[in-house]
Amino acid sequence: MNSVYVYCELEGTQVAEVSQELLSKGRKLADTLGVKLEAVAAGSGITGKVEAQILPYGVDKLHIFDAPGLFPYTSLPHSSILINLFKQEQPQICLMGATVIGRDLGPRVSSALHSGLTADCTALEIGSHEDKRAGKVYDQLLYQIRPAFGGNIVATIINPENRPQMATVRSGVMKAEVLDANYPGEVIVEDVAKFVPETDYVVKVIDRQVEKASSNLKGAPIVIAGGYGVGSKENFELLYALAKEIHAEVGASRAAIDAGFCEHNMQIGQTGVTVRPKVYIACGISGAIQHVAGMKESGIIISINTDPNAPINQIADYVINGSVEEVLPKMIKYYKG
Amino acid sequence: MGLKIVVLAKQVPDTRNVGPDAMTAEGTINRAALPAIYNPEDLNALEQALRLKDKFPGTTVTIVTMGPPRAAEVIRESMYRGADGGFLLTDRAFAGADTLATSYALSTAIRHIGDVDLVIGGRQAIDGDTAQVGPQVAEKLGLNQITYVEEILALEDGLLTAKRHIDGGVETVQAPLPLVLTVNSSAAPCRPRNAKLVMKYKRCLAPLEKPAEGLAYAEEYDKKPWLTLGQISCADVNADLAQCGLSGSPTKVKSIENIVFKAKESKVLTGSDEDIKGLMAELLANHTIG
Known part of the structure; x- marks a missing residue:
């Protein structure tokens, strides 16, 4: 056969x-x-x-x-x-x-x-x-x-x-x-x-520079991703702070990158990286189809959003109706016990 | 010595600005709600061609586009920026083509133009994102290819040097003409329209665009042959019908679904201390984190 x-x-x-x-x-x-x-x-x-x-x-x-x-x-x-x-x-x-x-x-x-x-x-x-x-x-x-x-x-x-x-x-x-x-x-x-x-054998490669991927998003068991709703580059520090505690990698939606909150190589979605972590924490991400295409296979999805009707909430296991500034510090606090 | 360059360009629905009215209630695409635009990466490709034209006098840049008569708009847009002319490839037999049948049709038009040194197109079109047509056209023409080009660095003695993107880096490659290139969006943006060229070419029409009842300025089209754009049908290029359109497409669409999220049973919490404390305790207890 x-x-x-x-x-x-x-x-x-x-x-x-x-x-x-x-x-x-x-x-x-x-x-x-x-x-x-x-x-x-x-x-x-x-x-x-x-x-x-x-x-x-x-x-x-x-x-x-x-x-x-x-x-x-x-x-x-x-x-x-x-x-x-x-x-x-x-x-x-x-x-x-x-x-x-x-x-x-x-x-x-x-x-x-x-x-x-x-x-x-x-x-x-x-x-x-x-x-x-x-x-x-x-x-x-x-x-x-x-x-x-x-x-x-x-x-x-x-x-x-x-x-x-x-x-x-x-x-x-x-x-x-x-x-x-x-x-x-x-x-x-x-x-x-x-x-x-x-x-x-007619094409000559005369110079070649390959860098190791700077982001470990793909293989990370826990991903914390921020969207436009995070609000600012400074607020992204909250994501990094939680990531440090729970050993996660930080990613972003295209909207957050377009707004200048973080680097391009952090983009999760159809045109960025596809991730399938054990836990995906979506912070201020509305859940455009292109973004969801890059994370929907995640094990447990936690959505933190001030908008209770954000589309991403429909695929989330936990929906937290609240702001990133309010919720993330509390998560750190209670993780530490 | 001038070069003979063909630029492959496509008119596409603007999928980057999809509003809530883009899909009809029946789940089909509401094309009327989406403006038709020049495929963005094809504009990057046009710029690379025009730069070669600037550098090598006598170079001609000819646009080839496949689509309904209104797709001739991309030929005019190209001419406003410095292209010499173009061909609209239009025929009912081309309809329903997948990338392979599209590539076949485009390759017949390029052969019809003949003796082409360079074929340049965008890496991919935003309505399909397949990036397949460039390499398939190259194969159909028996030409070598360089894809994901960011910049043409040099062209000397028939050897073209280009910088291209690869996964996680960049590469500089050299290959002899003739060649097919596909250009990335990271390449230089296309120059704007030139007002003089807009004045000169704004009345350019493909034969099928001319109204049946005749044009008000019919005699102008007799005096100025450049106002009539090239138009190619299946018969003009002796295309093999078995390789065109739907019948020439090995891939078939079995089904199409609108993306609808499947609602999960989700736990809804507030941002209160109590709720977050409970959540973290639950996640730690079942070893989701920690």
């Missing part, structure tokens, strides 16, 4: 978190379909270094492409790898990160294979589809669910006829879970020259 594939993105020999998240999702999809999960890793000097970061997520077969020109990523060689591998292996599903690389590579591969690609999916499910007009029923399609139209609607996209069914997913949307540290996956070191013509 045709496998589920995940393209693993690399920074040097480090596998991107988003790829591991997709491996876990891919494993579940493969289980539902009763097929194998396969992964592709392409880079330079990666053999022996990436296997342990990939196989434990339940990968049955890992295809390694190791050659000097494959890192840093450039469009053509990586496209040729996937296009030629997929022509040979005929996967039914291919997932990749909705990162700069995934959004450069995915469309190119989908165009060459004339397969459908859905960007920035927030959920992936397996289901059937009945095309009443054509009188056809499709079983076990990939439902690619994504917000569209600026986040105002949610669309379920399918690719009834074309394979692979391709989707990109942002970092943090799915959850990475090691299935078995010693999962017995097969490793195949492929002959790169058979997949990539010499003429593909």
Whole structure:
């Protein structure tokens, strides 16, 4: 049966978190379909270094492409790898990160294979589809669910006829879970020259500067996020004070960032970071759809808002009708006991 | 030596300013409530093209846009800023296209223009946010691509150097022409309209925009050929109908839902000492925090 594939993105020999998240999702999809999960890793000097970061997520077969020109990523060689591998292996599903690389590579591969690609999916499910007009029923399609139209609607996209069914997913949307540290996956070191013509190595990367992410929002078990309702940059200090006590990270809604209360890299939402903490404390956040898209998977949601009708209250487990200035100091006080 | 540049531009509904009336009671999009605008990142792309035109005399900047007749507005807007002209790609057969079918249609128009050195577009359009059309057009044309471009740093001996955004950083890359570039919103904003160009081009119309009963200034269009914008149908470019519009789209929309929050059972508290004390005690007791 045709496998589920995940393209693993690399920074040097480090596998991107988003790829591991997709491996876990891919494993579940493969289980539902009763097929194998396969992964592709392409880079330079990666053999022996990436296997342990990939196989434990339940990968049955890992295809390694190791050659000097494959890192840093450039469009053509990586496209040729996937296009030629997929022509040979005929996967039914291919997932990749909705990162700069995934959004450069995915469309190119989908165009060459004339397969459908859905960007920035927030959920992936397996289901059937009945095309009443054509009188056809499709079983076990990939439902690619994504917000569209600026986040105002949610669309379920399918690719009834074309394979692979391709989707990109942002970092943090799915959850990475090691299935078995010693999962017995097969490793195949492929002959790169058979997949990539010499003429593909035409883009030169002459300078490259990558900084480690300055914010730890994504993996934080507790997130305290502030919105426009926090009122000022000074009031944000209250969030930091509580964060220090309960070991949380501080994030923000777009409105708070636009108002100059905090830095851009703190943005939570569809166009910022997606978080899924154990506890999410929303301070003065009304809950625009775009913001909610980036935090709705949180375990427990506490909303502190002076507006009892703030939309975010509808998904909150605890609604505190009060101001940030009033409530946060009390939370600190009673946390300390 | 001048360059032949095509800028891909799209007219989009302004999804950034969605008001409460943007969705109808039936859950469909109320397009009338949303103004149609020039896709923001396509304006950044246009600026990069116009800068090359400033630098290399003899360069032409041609806009290609796909849409209904009124989408010709983005061609005029581009000409007010310095573009030389453009083509409106319009045909019922193009309707209902996903990104792949859109890219196919755009690629046929670019081939029709021919011998293009650079195709520049915005990274993504705000009504879909997919960022797929640029790379797909590149693939359809068999061209190399540089996406997420912030600035074209140099162009010498057919080698283009560009600064691009990558996750967590920046990268400077060099590639030979011809190329497809997609430009980010972090690139330089587009120059404003030029009053002289507005005067010169404000009556520009695509053939389909001209009213059936004829125009008051019909003879002006005969004298000034630049007033008639380029217009391309499926037949003009011998497009393969199987790759156009709905039938050329591998992705289908199965269903669409309005986002409605599912109301949870929530505990409502006040900001009183008593309530907050109780909450913190509860959260600590069940190990939610601490």
